[in-house]
Amino acid sequence: MNPKEASEKIVKILHLETEPVAVQVYKDRKDLPRHPQNIQQNFCQLVSIARYQGRGNSGVAESMICAFGAACLGLIKTPEVIESGNAALGIYTANPEASKKFMSNVFRIGDQGKKYDAVMVKPLAEVNETDKPQAVIMYVNPAQAMRLIHSCTYDNGEKVTADTVAEGAMCSCVGFAIEKQKPTVGFPCAGDRIFGGTQNHELVFVVPYSMVTDTLVDHLEKTAAGGFSVFPVPPYMYWTPSMPPSYTIQPEYLK
Secondary structure (H helix, E strand, O other): OOHHHHHHHHHHHHOOOOOOEEEEEEOOHHHOOOOOOOOOOOHHHHHHHHHHHOOOEEEOHHHOOOHHHHHHHOOOOOOHHHHOOHHHEOOOEOOHHHHHHHHHOOOOHHHHOOOOOEEEEEEHHHOOOOOOOOEEEEEEOHHHHHHHHHHHOOOOOOOOEEEOOOOOHHHHHHHHHHHHOOOEEEOOOHHHHHHOOOOOOOEEEEEEHHHHHHHHHHHHHHHHHOOOOOOOOOOOOOOOOOOOHHHOOOHHHHO
């Protein structure tokens, strides 16, 4: 299935509020289809522009502010202040031991060193034959996440990994999907909410690009056929309500 058709079907089936976003990382920035903008922007901002405005943009480490996001994507080696956990001390955690453990729970490609030189972000519907995205981001509510989980597990029953650290989640989920080629769902962090415009009801769901063009739409359709895993979820209405007497139809009203 081509990416434009896949995007349209995913949006229609799940009733998404914003567009699915494709992510491609590059070993060499010279291969980018377009240069980064002339202002420094975090990765979550580029994703927000793509999903809300339908515009693609690129980024390199020098064009970003957020070291955490750049490390998750492997655009830089993870800085010691993050890897040691010191960045979380006093903000998210009470002591150095908890801080180190907290930060170790976040997936970062940069823990292996710098692996990529640049990233391109664009709406899934705009992906063309020369692009080779590795991951697709979708912002969803919990019920839409349920649908995606059922679709991802349809063939193999393998549970979808959840990022429950709530720190760098979107960037971490993208890094995980790229490196592991597996889907993951996460709780967006404060930065994604402040800088990326993530809404209070949204979770982030990231899947490998190959899954989107191969099985995801088919599995969304097949799991919906059972009538249970659907969205919106229809409330069960085959029951008789009880109301206060003044609002209840009395026998004399029927005479």
